[in-house]
Amino acid sequence: MxxxxxxxxxxxxxxxxxxxxxxxxxxxxxxxxxxxxxxxxxxxxxxxxxxxxxxxxxxxxxxxxxxxxxxxxxxxxxxxxxxxxxxxxxxxxxxxxxxxxxxxxxxxxxxxxxxxxxxxxxxxxxxxxxxxxxxxxxxxxxxxxxxxxxxxxxxxxxxxxxxxxxLGGLEEGVGERGDDWVDAASTDLKAMNAEQRALWVELLSHARNSKDSKPKEKWLNRADELITPIGHDELLAHLQKWLPLFGKDDGWWFADREDSNDAPFKGLVWMASRIQDPAIIRALGAALRGSVKSRGRAGVRSQKVCNAILWVLSSRDEVEAVAAIAAAKRVVKHGAILKTIEKALTEIATRLQVAPDELEELSIPDFGLENGGWKRDFDGNNLEVSFSTGKAIWNWTSKDGKALKSAPASVKTAFGDELKELKTQASEVEKVLITIKDRLDLAVRDEKVWPLEAWQERYLLHSLASLVATRVIWEWSADGNNWSGFVPQLDSPTIPNGAQIRLWHPIFHSVEIVLQWRQRLEDNAIQQPWKQAHREIYRLTDAERTTETYSNRFAAHILKQHQFNALCTARGWKNQLRLMVDDSYKPATKYWPRYGMRVEFWIEGSGDNYGEDTNETGTYWRLVTDQVRFYPQDAPENHAHASGGGYAANYRNQPVTALRLEEIPPLIFSETMRDVDLFVGVSSIGNDPTWQDGGPQGHFRDYWERYGFGELEESAKSRADTLSRLIPRLKIRDKARIEGRFLHVKGQVRDYKIHLGSGNILMEPNDQYLCIVPKSGGDSELLLPFEGDRTLTLIISKAFLLAEDDKIKDQTILSQIRRE
Incomplete structure (x- = not known):
């Protein structure tokens, strides 16, 4: 200024x-x-x-x-x-x-x-x-x-x-520069001769005329006429290059590009339906993920483009098409888009005459994997790509058998395009593996049962899905009553034809059996793709038996609304972002259709200062949590004003009494409370070290301190149990111990307490707060027993750092440690 x-x-x-x-x-x-x-x-x-x-x-x-x-x-x-x-x-x-x-x-x-x-x-x-x-x-x-x-x-x-x-205006015949796909198309058109360019300009002009929700037969016939002189192979080659660039712009997004850029792109997507080569599916899948990127108030990058891609993919029978839709479904955080994707999957399932919940299982691509990866020869230089850990691990060997850190320069020069394609495909494999893990994590709570033959085909013998399935505890039964557990990587039980398979859940087993499974997996260095053997169990408390129809276990927390909303979508809950407006909202809701139940998690917007407690669109930054209640699935829904005031049935409906908590099946109660614990544990402001001052005017200082160093919920108790088993295997085992709510770490300069719930740190002897943004590091041979607990990873990272606090070079950290 x-x-x-x-x-x-x-x-x-x-x-x-x-x-x-x-x-x-x-x-x-x-x-x-x-x-x-x-x-x-x-x-x-x-x-x-x-x-x-x-x-x-x-x-x-x-x-x-x-x-x-x-x-x-x-x-x-x-x-x-x-x-x-x-x-x-x-x-x-x-x-x-x-x-x-x-x-x-x-x-x-x-x-x-x-x-x-x-x-x-x-x-x-x-x-x-x-x-x-x-x-x-x-x-x-x-x-x-x-x-x-x-x-x-x-x-x-x-x-x-x-x-x-x-900013540059329109590129003749293509769109506005600055959008990656337009820039790529413009470059390609400029490299063409006049005759070729004229054909493409005419085709793009037709593509721009894409205002309808679906292409009419007349539009498609004209598209076929324009594609013929160009050639389907040439069209495929350019669409494979342009389509994946949608949504990958230079960081800018402008609403008025919908007419200049999105309209012709949508038409190109329709034209992709005229290409029979399955190679087009991967490009469409990448474009689909780009189209559903969140754009705040505007929703997503382009719902119209998303709908166009879904129209094309849902008309195809290849498993890759369903996999592409499923991959997009995993990243979608917008409720309306999620419904559109689910509708597309249902339409495909109906056409193929399979149950919608089995469609995604039947459509897992194998990507040509053998023994968990690929092997390629590049002029005598060998590449092995392994996905055994869920991530692509690239191992190169030179012509003379020496291990290399990366591809030789000669290979990069001679096989650049092939390597680029392989990296793109590896990224697709990683995305599908995440989808499989998420699907099975949700299936473990649904008590889904597979016929033996279907389970073997879809998981055990599938070259990709087996990378997840073989690290999971399963149960088999010949009569549906007596079940025996096994882990495919460790066991080869003789299972009779006609048997049933289901996922193992700790709630149905004694503590002794659960501990035995944990020990066995750890002894054999098997890292589970999600928490199964170490899964938290939530049982009724005396306080919940007293309240009878509701739980206050996770009430009075302050959550970051957008993060909470994203978690709701990921865990299958229905929720709507609260705005500071004169309107009412339903609670966050989870349906359990098999049991005829729904769960309501009561929440409300926090604060009343527009622009401070909301963003520029009026959306609350934060929420305050309240009760968790269970109702019959079809009972009238409760509503509350955006700013609070309590939930109640709509004035047209009679109020419905919530179900007694003791009537809720233990599995449903436990899994519901586990979700709510996840919502609080991840999105609470108490986990954020930048909130030490309590946020605006210090309003939340007491809450931050109470949550950041308070009593442990079940997820943190489970973390404590896991750490107690890991510490003896760590090189800092003589400097770390668990006591109460904290992991105590003895450094060379000071001693520290790391809270097992939030990961926040106090320095002894006077409990001064220590703010650290941890760097990756720690014991390189440490294998956690499961994936997905980021807080556990951070706690271990901080413990390694603080155990050698005399070697810390970060001045921000040192200045705090030296402060008396």
């Missing part, structure tokens, strides 16, 4: 002491000092403008009118072209982008376009600095322009177009 004399700040302060009157519904014209300011010369107005931003808009008074007076005054000043340097413009744009007053950000952005950028005489191509500035300004306006958003401010459109032209 430019240096502003104190007299300007003093005048602003004086202005705010005057009564805020109205004239023609304007804050400015009802205040004599504000009126005087907007009639000053432009240079003087500019100084007042920066004085306002220097002082900020955060006032302590409950009356928010002074803040709106300042915002309105900024708007009036920006109606005049001000003498701004390039640095002034950058600072001004940043200040406006950070404004938390509803509606002011984009409206002031409009004024920057109308009255301020013209003085810089900008013309494309812009310098990198100006490209950054104009991109930020265009992004500021984007949330208020979208053809699919009914509340859009259509006056933004011409300004967006002006900024688009400054």
């Amino acid at each position: 430019r240096t502003i004399p104190d007299s300007y700040n003093e005048k602003i302060s004086e202005m705010l002491t005057l009564p805020i009157a109205y004239r023609n519904s304007s804050y400015v014209w009802g205040n004599p000092i504000a009126t005087q300011i907007v009639r000053l010369p432009a240079e003087e107005q500019a100084n007042y403008l920066f004085a306002i931003f220097e002082r900020g808009f955060e006032l302590e008074a409950q009356d928010q009118r002074p803040m709106y007076l300042l915002g309105a005054l900024v708007g009036e000043i920006l109606k005049t072209q001000l003498p701004l340097s390039e640095e002034d413009f950058t600072n001004l744009l940043q200040a406006i982008s950070n404004m938390k007053l509803e509606g002011f950000g984009y409206s002031l952005g409009n004024l920057l376009v109308d009255n301020q950028i013209g003085q810089f005489d900008l013309k494309p191509p812009l310098t990198p600095v100006w490209r950054q500035r104009i991109g930020e300004l265009r992004q500021l306006l984007s949330p208020n322009y979208s053809p699919s958003y009914s509340g859009a401010d259509w006056s933004v459109a011409p300004r967006m177009q002006k900024l688009a032209e400054l």
Whole structure:
């Protein structure tokens, strides 16, 4: 910011002491000092403008009118072209982008376009600095322009177009530059001769005409006519290059690109339906994942493109098509998109005459894996790619048999395209493995049973799925009553034909049996793909027996709403982001259809200060948790106001009494509470070291301290048990011990206590807080008994670091350790 004399700040302060009157519904014209300011010369107005931003808009008074007076005054000043340097413009744009007053950000952005950028005489191509500035300004306006958003401010459109032209404008026949797929297509078209380019420009022009939800027969017939002179092989080659780039732009996303760029891309997706080669599926899958990337208020990158891809993939019978849809389903966090994906999978299942829940199992691709990986020869240099750990491990051997850290330069030069394709395929394998792990993790609580033959085909003998399935405890039964457990990597039981297979769950077994399985897996260095043998068990507490119909076990926590919402989607719960509006919301809900039940987790928005407790769209940053209740599945749903006030049935319905907790099957109760523990354990602000000060005005300091160092929930107790078994195998075993809620670590300089729930650290002897962002490291041979517990990994990482605190070089950490 430019240096502003104190007299300007003093005048602003004086202005705010005057009564805020109205004239023609304007804050400015009802205040004599504000009126005087907007009639000053432009240079003087500019100084007042920066004085306002220097002082900020955060006032302590409950009356928010002074803040709106300042915002309105900024708007009036920006109606005049001000003498701004390039640095002034950058600072001004940043200040406006950070404004938390509803509606002011984009409206002031409009004024920057109308009255301020013209003085810089900008013309494309812009310098990198100006490209950054104009991109930020265009992004500021984007949330208020979208053809699919009914509340859009259509006056933004011409300004967006002006900024688009400054950023480079349209590439003839393709779209607007700056979008990766457009840039790639533009480069390819420029390399063509005039005749080829003309064919592609005509094809892209037809692709742009894609406004319908699905292509009509007439559209497809015309597409076939345009594809024929180009050739299906040529079309495939270019789509394989362009389609995966969708959503992988340079960090910018602009709503008005829906017409210029997304429309022709959608048409190209429709044209991909005319390609029979299965190779197109992988490109479509990558584009699908790009299309469902979250874009905040605008939803996802492009729901229209997503729908187009689903239309193409759902018409194909290859297992890779279903796998591509399933991979996208795993990353989707948008409720409406998730429903669309599930609908597409159901349609495929109906066409293939299989149950929807079996479709994904039947459609797991094998990617040509043999013995858990690939072997390739590159002119005598051998490559082995193994996926035994769930991640691609690349091992190179030279012609003379020497191990190499990476591919030889000669191989990279001669086989560059083949290596690139192999890396792309390896990434696909990793994504499918995650999907398989997630599916089985959810299936363990559904008590799903497989016929032996189906289980063998889909899991045990499947070259990809077996990498997950062989590390899992299964049970088999010949009569459906007596079950015997086994781990395929360790056991080869004789199972009779017609037997049934299911996943083992610890809740049905004694503590002794569970501990035996844990010990056996650890002794054989088998890392389970998720918590199974070490799975937390949640049983009714005396407090829950007293309340009878609800649990307060996870009440009164402060959660980060967006992280909580993403976890709900991942664990199969229905939830809606809360906004600070006059509206009601259903609780977060989980259905157990097999048992005819639903679960409600009561939550409400935290805070009442718009712009501080919400983001710019009015979405609450944080939630407060309340009760967990169980109801019959079809019972009327409860609702609560966004800001709280309690849940109740809709006024049209009679209130329904929740089910008694003692009536809930132990498996359902335990798995429900495990999900809720996960929601709290991952998304609580108590896990975030940056919240040590308690957040805005310190409101949450007590909660942060209570959660960060308080009593342990079941997930943390399980973590303590795991650590107690791991410590004797660690090189820091003589410096670490578990006592109560903490892992105690003896360093060379100080002693430390790491909380087993949050991972937060206290330094002894006076329990000073130590903030650490841990680096990866620790015992290279340490194998955790299961994947997925990030907090356990962080605790171990911190323990290794602190055990040798005399070797720490990070000054941020050292300054805390040395502080007495």
